[in-house]
Each structure stands twice: as C-alpha cells, then as structure tokens.
Amino acid sequence: MTAFPSPLVGYLLVAAVLFAIGLAGALIRRNAIIVLISIELMLNSANLNLIAFWRFGPHSSALTGMMFAIFSIAVAAAEAAVGLGLVISIYRHTNTAELDKINRLKG
Amino acid sequence: MNAVFYLLAAITIAGGLAAILLKHLIHAALAVTVAFGGIALLFLQLDAQFVGFAQILVYIGAVAILIVFAILLTHGADLPEKGVFNKGWAAALVIAAAVFAVTGWAVLQSIDAVPQRNAAPVVSMHDVGNALVGRYVLPLEIVGLLLTAATIGAVIVAMHEKERSR
Numbered sequence: 001m002t003a004f005p006s007p008l009v010g011y012l013l014v015a016a017v018l019f020a021i022g023l024a025g026a027l028i029r030r031n032a033i034i035v036l037i038s039i040e041l042m043l044n045s046a047n048l049n050l051i052a053f054w055r056f057g058p059h060s061s062a063l064t065g066m067m068f069a070i071f072s073i074a075v076a077a078a079e080a081a082v083g084l085g086l087v088i089s090i091y092r093h094t095n096t097a098e099l100d101k102i103n104r105l106k107g
Numbered sequence: 108m109n110a111v112f113y114l115l116a117a118i119t120i121a122g123g124l125a126a127i128l129l130k131h132l133i134h135a136a137l138a139v140t141v142a143f144g145g146i147a148l149l150f151l152q153l154d155a156q157f158v159g160f161a162q163i164l165v166y167i168g169a170v171a172i173l174i175v176f177a178i179l180l181t182h183g184a185d186l187p188e189k190g191v192f193n194k195g196w197a198a199a200l201v202i203a204a205a206v207f208a209v210t211g212w213a214v215l216q217s218i219d220a221v222p223q224r225n226a227a228p229v230v231s232m233h234d235v236g237n238a239l240v241g242r243y244v245l246p247l248e249i250v251g252l253l254l255t256a257a258t259i260g261a262v263i264v265a266m267h268e269k270e271r272s273r
Contacts, residue, residue: 006223007112011153012214014116018123018142020207025127027199028192033132033177037139040170041123044146047158055153056221060228063238067246069158070239073165074250078257080170084177085261091181092267100193 011052018045030098032087036080043076112152119145130191132183133175140171154227157235 018041025038047069054065091097094104122142129135143166150159178184193199239247 006218006221007225008221008223009214009218010112010116011149012221013211014119014149016207016210016214017120018146019210020203021120021123021127023206024200024203025123027202028196029127030187030189030191030193031132031183033174033181033183034127034135034191037126037135037174040166041126041139041142044143044166047162048146048149051150051153051155051158053222055155055228056224058222058224060224061230061234063230063234066155066158066230066235067238067243069155070161071243071246071250073158073161074254077165077169078254080173081261082257082264084173085265087177088180088265097181097183098187 006056008052008056011048015045015048015052018042018048030100032090032097032099032102033084035099036083036087039083040076040080043072043079047072112149115145115148115152119149130186132178136171136174136178139174140167143167143171154230157232 022038022041022045025041026035029035029038050065050069050072054060054063054069057065087097090102094102096102119142122138122140122145125138126135126142129138143162147159147162147167150162
C-alpha cells in the first residue's frame with residue numbers, strides 16, 4: 001500500500017480534492033445555505049493542509065500549524081454563525097434563499 | 108499510507124460530493140456532517156488529538172446544528188421548481204476542475220521537496236495549553252473578542268425588525 005512516496009502527499013491530495021469540491025459547490029448551487037456549506041468544506045481542507053504540514057514538517061514541538069488550525073476553526077465558526085444569520089435575514093426580506101432571485105440591493 | 112487513511116479519505120470525499128450534489132438540503136446537511144467527521148478522524152490519524160476533538164465539538168456539534176436550523180427557518184426543505192443548479196454550472200465545473208488540476212500538479216511536482224518525517228510528534232495537552240496562554244495569548248484574546256462580536260452580530264442581524272421596516 002505505498003502508492004505515494006510520502007504520506008504527506010496523500011493528505012495534500014485529499015485536501016486538494018475537498019477544496020475543488022467546495023469550490024464547485026459554491027459555484028453551481030443556487031441555494032445560499034449550500035454555498036455556505038461549501039465554504040466550510042474549503043476552510044476544512046485548508047485546516048487539513050495545516051495539520052498535515054505540522055505533522056510531517058520539522059519543528060512540530062513549536063505547535064505552529066496546530067495553533068493556526070485551532071484559530072482557523074474558531075474563525076470559521078464565527079463566519080458560519082454570521083453567514084447563516086444573514087441568510088435568515090435575507091429570507092425574511094425577500095422570501096427566498098436562492099441566490100439568483102436575490103438581485104435587488106433595496107430589499 | 109495505510110488502509111485506514113484510504114478509507115477515511117474515501118468517506119470524507121464521498122460526504123463532500125454528496126453535500127454539493129444532493130437535492131434535499133437536509134440530506135446535504137447530513138452529508139456534510141459525514142465529511143466533517145471524516146476530517147476529524149483524519150486529524151486524529153495525524154496525531155493532532157486536540158484539533159480532532161475540537162473539530163468534532165465545533166463542526167459536528169455546533170455548525171451542523173446551525174445549518175439545520177437555518178434550513179428549517181428558510182423553508183429549505185421544499186424543493187425549488189427550477190432545479191437546484193444554476194445556469195452556469197458547466198463553466199463552474201470547468202473552473203473547479205482547473206483549480207484541482209493546478210493544485211494537484213503542484214503537489215505532485217513537489218514530491219521530492221516535501222518534508223518526510225515519520226516519527227510521530229510528542230505533544231501533550233499540557234504543551235497545547237501552555238502554548239495557548241503563553242506564546243499565542245494575544246491571538247487567543249482576539250479570537251475571544253471576535254467570537255463575542257460575531258455572536259452578538261448574528262443575533263442582531265437575524266432579529267425581527269418590526270419598527271424599522273416601514
């Protein structure tokens with residue numbers, strides 16, 4: 001089971017696939033909530049990269065990659081809360097959560 | 108590289124794909140929860156226990172619940188009549204495939220350059236706590252302030268505004 005010369009490459013490829021999936025989801029779907037879900041997937045793939053480089057890189061006792069991942073998780077949680085609050089507020093104004101129907105600045 | 112890694116990677120990617128392809132929003136929320144869980148297990152595979160359990164707590168525990176609440180509050184369980192994909196989906200797929208091609212090519216080109224250390228790092232919870240309140244205390248305080256502001260902001264944004272909407 002040694003398809004990759006280095007295990008880090010495997011994790012990086014998984015993160016690249018997840019990022020591409022998130023990007024595709026953010027671009028092809030019409031519902032704002034799925035777009036937020038896709039953005040969360042992209043943030044998660046970045047976290048996977050951070051942790052993988054921390055695990056296989058030098059100076060792992062400095063904990064830099066792990067701290068970056070922890071703060072990134074916290075910021076992503078704040079982003080999710082504000083984003084979903086905005087979606088609910090927009091739904092209350094326009095009665096839809098579909099992005100191609102929200103085309104007026106003056107609600 | 109072992110069988111566990113391949114299994115977890117397959118679960119995570121399948122969850123992500125299902126999340127963006129399933130028609131019903133509730134199904135998509137469940138699928139993305141599976142993807143979050145797969146990423147948490149990948150973190151545990153990478154010997155980052157604290158981040159793995161933080162991922163489970165924050166994403167599976169909080170973000171997934173938040174997404175389900177938002178879906179139910181916006182009547183997202185009803186299917187739209189015009190389909191779930193927008194008009195430019197073909198161009199979007201091309202863009203995503205191009206991004207994946209470039210990142211994958213860059214990763215495969217740098218096989219010889221990436222660090223290869225196989226010994227697992229020895230990190231205890233004690234070290235994580237010391238780093239959080241020692242070297243990283245200012246980012247920790249800023250994140251606390253950000254979370255407070257974001258929570259209050261989300262409540263204010265989503266609150267009923269009766270007297271202002273005329």
